[in-house]
Amino acid sequence: MPRILFMAGHRWPDYATVLPRALEEAGVAAEVSPDLAPDAVDYIVYGPAGDPAASDFSVFPRLRAVLSLWAGVETIVANPSLTVPLTRMVDPGLTAGMVEYVTGHVLRHHLGMDAHIVNPEHHWANRAPPLASERPVAVLGLGALGAACATALVSLGFPVRGWSRTLRDVPGVACHHGPEGLEAALGGARIAVLLLPLTPGTENVMDARRLARLAPGAVLLNPGRGPLVDDTALLAALDSGALGHATLDTFRTEPLPREHPFWSHPKVTVTPHIASETRPATASRAIAENIARAEAGQPLLHLVDPERGY
Incomplete structure (x- = not known):
């Protein structure tokens, strides 16, 4: 036994x-x-x-x-x-939870829901968002979680580019790999989702140069691992307007210290490592x-x- x-x-x-x-x-x-x-x-x-x-x-x-x-x-x-x-x-439960988190926050930013949920001045912005087909999404990491999220986004009509360190085949996803492939996956993406494992090769993968590859005003979602993102570069991109918003679920230090600038930044949503369990x-x-x-x-x-x- x-x-x-x-x-x-x-x-x-x-x-x-x-x-x-x-x-x-x-x-x-x-x-x-x-x-x-x-x-x-x-x-x-x-x-x-x-x-x-x-x-x-x-x-x-x-x-x-x-x-x-x-x-x-x-x-x-x-x-x-x-x-x-x-x-x-x-x-399967871990995968389902991550798909729900990623699709929920992608749709939140795609539809511009924040402006309607918090609208103290009762501003009547009578302008519909573009269709999903007009908003390219980059998913970095095509393991079990990344592939499932990418597939779900494809089913909603988003053009999805995926990137992994080795070539993967995910139906409906434009799959890239290697250093050149990373640049191609990020180029002009309106939303980027980070679901890479943390290794010496992926730490700070989203640095200032890679953040600049995204479309102006793009949104970053990180439910993967905190150190995938260069925090200083991220804050600079948000402050300059190059990046429109960051929804972050993972951090270098957890719980996120109360004095960390992410908590008070108007363009950052902090979720307390609950993307999936x-x-x-x-x-x-x-x-x-x-x-x-x-x-x-x-x-x-x-x-x-x-x-x-x-």
């Missing part, structure tokens, strides 16, 4: 019932607990509380794999004590499926490549 350490701090009450049930439904008889002796642990379900770099996986001599509850693994992938396979979370019911089924595969001697799904960082 495999023993599974739930190493995700305060989240255990949310998983205490649904994870054992999902394992049973997957045909895995296992012991799951947040409190197991290190020499008894076969698998770790991981969602760090506190400093993830402080986690020492070398104390688990039987450890076979670490299964992340998060889609992003930048806080753990470089841990030198992690020598077993690491999987990232690909969860790992849902215990669907995440538990994803974890159970992977452990069942491992127990059957099959390859794990959604393995992280340590060289690429995701």
